[in-house]
Amino acid sequence: MGLFERYLTVWVGLGILAGVGLGLAAPGLFEAVARIEFAHVNLVVALFIWVMIYPMMIQIDLAAVKDVGRRPRGLLLTLVVNWLIKPFTMAALAVLFFEHVFAPWVDPASASEYIAGMILLGVAPCTAMVFVWSQLVKGDPNYTLVQVSVNDLVMVFAFAPIAAFLLGVTDVTVPWETLLLSTILYVVLPLIAGALTRRVWLRQGQTRLARGVAALKPWSVVGLIATVVLLFGFQAGTLVSKPLVIALIAVPLILQSYGVFFISALGARLLRLPHAIAAPACLIGTSNFFELAVAVAISLFGLSSGAALATVVGVLVEVPVMLSLVAIANRTRHWFPAVGRV
Template identity: 70%
Template sequence: MTHSATDPAPQPLGLFERLLSLWVALAMLAGLALGTLAPGLVTAIASAEVASINLVVAVLIWAMVFPMMVSVDLGAVANVARQPRGLMVTLAVNWLVKPFTMALLAVLFFDYVFAPWIAPEDAAQYTAGLILLGAAPCTAMVFVWSQLTRGDATYTLVQVSVNDLVMVVLFAPIVALLLGVTDIVVPWETLVLATLLYVVLPLGAGLLTRRALRSPERIARFAAQAKPLSIIGLIATVAILFGLQGQVILDRPMVIALIAVPILIQSYGIFALAYGAAHLLRVPHRIAAPCALIGTSNFFELAVAVAISLFGLSSGAALATVVGVLVEVPVMLSLVAFANRTRRHFPETPA
């Protein structure tokens, strides 16, 4: 797919973006401090939920997603069909590989490697939580990672939208198969609300903004001006997430570290598989990077909601899904940096 006339030329990452890992690290520390020093505020933020989606975090994620939606040109969506390889890599990795490798890693580590330190009943809970994470590919945050790698906004939207449609059909059967149960209760309110909040509404606002701005130059200028909003939203989200889970992290650091091990291996392994496949298929970088990042990150709202509904708020399964949230941002930032450094190894146009 070629760039449309409204697509701005890729610009180098600014100083603020290049130091994003530092800002995120500071946000993590600030979140831990917030959770320790102002538990009342954290409790108030945590209580602002609808269908297991935290509304404060939802607003911040909306702020992250909106700047990229302004760059979406629906007139170019038809061009996606002319270059299906990126979409096929995304779907194959997310639904034929990722859930099963996550389950395999969870069983390997919690039933064998970590068996001397973890009780069998806890191990089963952590395994269940990781299976839920592995079966829920990311929706909202992908737009942030795509923007940081200068991804194709329109193609990213199509990848996420198709993934969401597949998730509606396959999430419950895959989780039921891997957990060995048949009564999986999918919180459809969470699934639908998250799709509306993180995809439909920002897309609608972006399209209205494009229509109001009209000219490609004004659209590009507005997108550039709105871009810091995305980074600020990301940093604030990290601070709140770490504030919400600060006490858990401080109380159970060893368990958090053990749960993080298979998640880290899964994340880097899935990215390597998808990114490598995209490279072999000569997929342009602006499509290859987002396609690999979609499979690497997770739809944590859905995973957490299902873990709570199946196993309870204080269960090991719910804890494992939360650890996935905490691990994801630093991991994704490292992969964004890697993708940006390796851009030259990918073609600029379809082979």
């Protein structure tokens, strides 16, 4: 591992501190950057995420993607965890903590909004960052692409009905422009760019491809750190003004992340999935499509609502939690066969 990858946790920690510090020192700058958005997708954050993902897309062999359908066990695990387990366990934890455990410190109206925001996070599995986590656990890039693509397809049909059922409302509207733009920016465009780059480099030989991938790899970490700085800079004022509320919301979100990860790991172990398939499958269910969750929370409950705040807290806790889960996934490599039934 290179210097960036070896000390990634340190760089992310410094990025968090830098983001909060800069956000407090220059709030106007971050407010201006936050306004550079379209369809609830911040274009500057999108650029940094694109920088993260593009080097990974070069490693995808599109000719091998078609063979993934012959190995459906990993896809089945992803779909079951993301759509039959994660949304309902998130709702259960949210209700447990904010209607019972934290009831003495949170008024009922605010509690119901926090619960709603957490439910929206639970129904929005991640699209973009999965490629980052997959690379960090040495996941199969071709299989990860299919897992993400199938997840996005299911999201088109399942997000609104499940969210409406768990929220107890009937007017959940999927912000199609957010979903479509995010998919194009985070999957389609970097995949096309990666495929073209891979084709050009392969014409010069496998050595050229390997050298190019190695040269671009640190940029994935640079994009991740820049994203962290921006996300924490955007919310620096909220972090300082509402630390207790943020801490309370973070508790069930963190428990959910670890719980879903270990449920997925158990399923992968029972299915005897190889680590290159099992690890990304475990991580897909633990991270969230925060643009979608934030957009729906704002449309349903308002920009300053507790629901919107809860989705933002989900963004803030995700990177540190996911890095810890990446470390666990790498240290439990021996739990899974190098080659298995997928």
